[in-house]
Amino acid sequence: METLGTRLLSLPRHPTSKTVNNDHDDPVLSRINQCTNLNQLKQIHAQMLRTGLFFNPYSASKLFAASALSPFSSLDYARKVFDQIPKPNLYTWNTLIRVYASGPEPLQGILIFLRMVDESPYYPNKFTFPFVIKAAAEIVSVCVGQALHGMVIKASLGADVFISNSLIHLYLSCGDLDSAYRVFMMIGEKDVVSWNSLITGLAQKGCAEKALELFRRMDAESVKPNDVTMVGVLSACTKKLDLEFGRWVCSYIERNGISVNLTLSNAMLDMYAKCGSLEDAKRLFDMMEEKDIVTWTTMLDGYAKLGEYEAARRVLDIMPRQDIAAWNALISGYEQNGKPKEALAIYHELKLSKIAKPDEITLVSTLSACAQLGAMDIGRGIHAYVKEQGIQLNCHLTTSLIDMYSKCGDVNKALEVFYSVERRDVFVWSAMIAGLAMHGHGRAAIDLFSRMQEATMKPNSVTFTNVLCACSHAGLVKEGKTFLNQMEPVYGIPPEVQHYSCMVDILGRAGRFEEAVEFIEKMPIVPSDSVWGALLGACQIHGNVELAEKACSRLLELDPGNHGAYVLLSNVYAKTGKWDSVSRLRKHMRVTGLKKEQGCSTIEVNGVVHEFLAGDNRHPLSKEIYSKLDEIVARLKSVGYVPKKSHLLQLIEEDDLQEHALKLHSEKLAIAFGLLYMEAPQPIRIIKNLRVCGDCHSVAKLVSRLYNREIILRDRYRFHHFGGGHCSCKDYW
Known part of the structure; x- marks a missing residue:
């Protein structure tokens, strides 16, 4: 110090x-x-x-x-x-x-x-x-x-x-x-160290605005700042993402002749990069006579976080020394921007190059990428690497492993990791509760929450979101109400919008619409788009047209560009046979240029992740996949399967033969691929980016019985475990 x-x-x-x-x-x-x-x-x-x-x-x-x-x-x-x-x-x-x-x-x-x-x-x-x-x-x-x-x-x-x-x-x-x-x-x-200590400390502890106020007072009292002061002030600007004030600080440094050393230059560079001005960052980077590993990594990280991956890669390639922080910046950039496949490719390159040794940050980011993709084989490999290298499982790694196994469909393995560690912080407990919730084990999630209390671990806001989600997926209305009502008086955690959204979802899924509407009207905060979205989603499940129209209207007032609102309302109309209303909505979406998110399913086979879109023919084995799909459909029809055409509009927008269109849903292609190339009794694990439609849900149940195969499907909201013609959700999803 x-x-x-x-x-x-x-x-x-x-x-x-x-x-x-x-x-x-x-x-x-x-x-x-x-x-x-x-x-x-x-x-x-x-x-x-x-x-x-x-x-x-x-x-x-x-x-x-x-x-x-x-x-x-x-x-x-x-x-x-x-x-x-x-x-x-x-x-x-x-x-x-x-x-x-x-x-x-x-x-x-x-x-x-x-x-x-x-x-x-x-x-x-x-x-x-x-x-x-x-x-x-x-x-x-x-x-x-x-x-x-x-x-x-x-x-x-x-x-x-x-x-x-x-x-x-x-x-x-x-x-x-x-x-x-x-x-x-x-x-x-007060000497300059007194001011510096408080300014830097406030910036580091998330009180950026107070740190900047203190700097203004320091300047008003004519206390001359030094380079340490300015590093703290720039850190506060970075935390606030205040590019305008950050630029003013850089000019202040120049006007007042403050000595600019490498540390201060790096702080300016970090501010520019994290505040989104790559032009300013590049200009400063090119002017810097002295650069260290922090300089290069900051520039790389700036490009990666803003999606400039080619530029980030060029920086990595020309760096004088590629330490693990630089690789982590690129892996993290891909992972946090929804590009998990690219993140895993960089991780594999790092392992093969042996230029640097993966550290905890590398493994956490890579496990998160595995969780997004459902790449459990790769995730298992990382877990094995942790054991081989004797890396101690701290709470960050433990949480990432639990999250990976849970989201890849193996909740039992997640529990094994959970019980294998002695130290569990609130994030470890919360991750395990979330894992049980997404697999539909609502009672088990609530039991774990009770054990968390016995272990004197104080829950946080995320914990309660996960507990309420568990109640929603399992239809535990009474328990959900109890937890929401206890949050502030018992645990000192004021409910936030996500908690209210969960409660609306709990009531709506249970078909208790009057109660849900009354709950929204009495909310102590203004209902957000997520609240109305939860109500609209429940209307789709139960086919409540009148309330769906109201919820959709309120949702679009808050978020006019929300294509999902139109799709959900269209699904409600289709489910109740209101095809004129469906056509009107589709026409409106075409005129306004709104396009729904395309359905995508991934499946991992032998450590390779295969991706399928609806009606996809890009896969090199498309001919075999479609041939298998024809066989599956024929076999299903022989036992009485009839396509549920009311679910057609959940995944496609263009007019086509309805039965053929339903057959081309991405999860059906993934199931066909799994049957072809994954040997029994290995479960077929599929990750879907959207909510699974009712027709695909029915198909998966039948396939699990006719082909005697376990199918584990994760959609946007939860897991479905299909086996013997049944689903773990008991058709409540």
């Missing part, structure tokens, strides 16, 4: 003893400064023990400081030296606390501090507190920090700016922004 390093420079030399006046009086002590390695220092240590020089507090502190702070320092050896000193002076205690506070074991720094208070004759001074406060910040312990703050006040050191700056950093690290601000306001003469 800057304040600690700066303060150390002013540490005074300790008072000399009667036997040793200064380093020059004793040749042994003067040689300590000339040591270049640990062995030389150990030889001096031995000599000091033989001559008794080691038992002088100042001499011992000199040796100890070299063992702890020199370029060749060894914490293990330094600790042994410290333990040999009969009466360590205050400088020695402070130095040991400092070393631990800055190292991998900050808790030890606090324990040494407690020993000093208990065993030594010294009370902590203005040099002690910044070090031990830093240790408390490192372990993110606000309780320890508050205790130390009390000791500072008791020692009448509350006015010390260096200690105050340390306390600001501590409180910000612990997320206590109010206490950090109070300490800041108590400082009589």
